[in-house]
Amino acid sequence: MTTPTIGRLRVKGATLHYEVRGRGPLLLLIPGGTGGAASFDGIVDDLATEYTVATYDPRGMSRSTLDDPEAEQRVADHADDAFRMLELLSPAEPARVLGVSSGAIVALHLVTAHPECVERVVAHEPPMVEVLPDAPEHRVLIARVQETFRTQGLMPAMAVFAAGLKKDDNTSEPKAETGTEAEAEAEVKLPPQAAARAEQTMANLPYFVGRIVPSFMSYVPDLHRLEALSDRLVLACGQDSRGELPYRPAALLAERFGIELQRFPGGHTGLTTHPAEFAACLRKALHTFARP
Structure with a gap:
């Protein structure tokens, strides 16, 4: 991999680790999970x-530290972090943004809060179940995950969560990829760098399950507001995850806004399993944004 320029950005309540590579217009990648x-x-x-x-590492994840480790996590605060990144790295020009999973929720809030800073948003499977x-x-599912986490621990809670993300067992559609990125990587023998990444991913799970999932x-x-800005939205889903919970909000919003749903390779973890595609x-x- 190309060696990145690494920086630290001080934001309200946290310090963010970020990495920059390449030249050209800014593309901000907001991770999920x-x-x-x-x-x-x-x-x-x-x-x-x-x-x-x-x-960058979202606040509370990996190398981005919280001032208060017990602080409540809110989408608006995470979106403000992304906005501060845009202010720092592209102060004069609107940027392109990709958000995946929970990061896609952040990206969509970002464009509604600061549309002047965002030229285009690609939101891949935002699990906006509301x-x-x-x-x-799905509110019942979230409550059950939290109760299982509190009473039985992390992995039983993750099992409940992963089961809730899958499609209805009665559907006739083919089985698709589900679960966390760590689970996707754990299915194969990993080289050292990927193994270290998977280890860090697992270390972040308690924070993710306890703070990010319910919020x-x-x-x-x-x-x-999103509909008014739909000319700059790309709503995307994994071609193998049709019918699963994270797929459905983007599909519903694309239909509501009258824009074409873009299908990316793989399932919810297609970024990991099919990176080149x-x-x-x-x-x-x-580069393109087609209406049906």
């Missing part, structure tokens, strides 16, 4: 041939 900046290792060099690519017609069922999956977006689809999405 527990992977941090390292989750983009498979695509940053490819993208850095055309863009100044910035990645937009779904069966949202009450982010309870987030209610401003749908009218994922990067190619991202490049295309950043």
